[in-house]
Amino acid sequence: MNMVVAAETPPLSADASGVFRVGHSRVTLDTVVGAFRDGATAEGIAEQYPAVSLGQVYAVIAYYLAHTAAVDDYLREREQRAAEVRQANERLFSPTGIRERLMARQAGQDAM
Numbered sequence: 001m002n003m004v005v006a007a008e009t010p011p012l013s014a015d016a017s018g019v020f021r022v023g024h025s026r027v028t029l030d031t032v033v034g035a036f037r038d039g040a041t042a043e044g045i046a047e048q049y050p051a052v053s054l055g056q057v058y059a060v061i062a063y064y065l066a067h068t069a070a071v072d073d074y075l076r077e078r079e080q081r082a083a084e085v086r087q088a089n090e091r092l093f094s095p096t097g098i099r100e101r102l103m104a105r106q107a108g109q110d111a112m
Contacts (some may be wrong), residue, residue: 010063011056020074022060025051030078032060033071 011023020029027049035045042061046054064071 008059010059011052012060012063019078022052023056025049027052029060029064029071030075032057033064033075036061036064 012020012029013023014020021027022029022032031049032045032052035048036042040048042054042057046052046057049057
């Protein structure tokens with residue numbers, strides 16, 4: 001029996017926004033790597049996100065372990081971008097007093 005060993009590409013593809021997703025799912029590279037860093041097993045990740053297979057999770061983890069610096073850079077850039085978007089949204093829609101406004105709105109609806 002002859003076994004052929006071939007390199008496999010990781011099941012990652014970038015969407016229009018440059019976000020890497022696993023296979024054809026909406027599960028992001030950030031999600032899988034974050035869960036792995038938090039101590040989740042590949043089996044646990046696949047169970048939590050049924051849109052990805054166990055093999056895909058293992059492949060993403062293997063890719064991360066082989067390219068840790070590049071993936072960490074990508075994740076840092078994503079975190080920085082998320083912080084910028086959050087700050088821009090908070091400038092437009094101040095979160096100060098949001099609880100009080102929501103409670104007042106709810107009280108007004110309950111009175112009807």
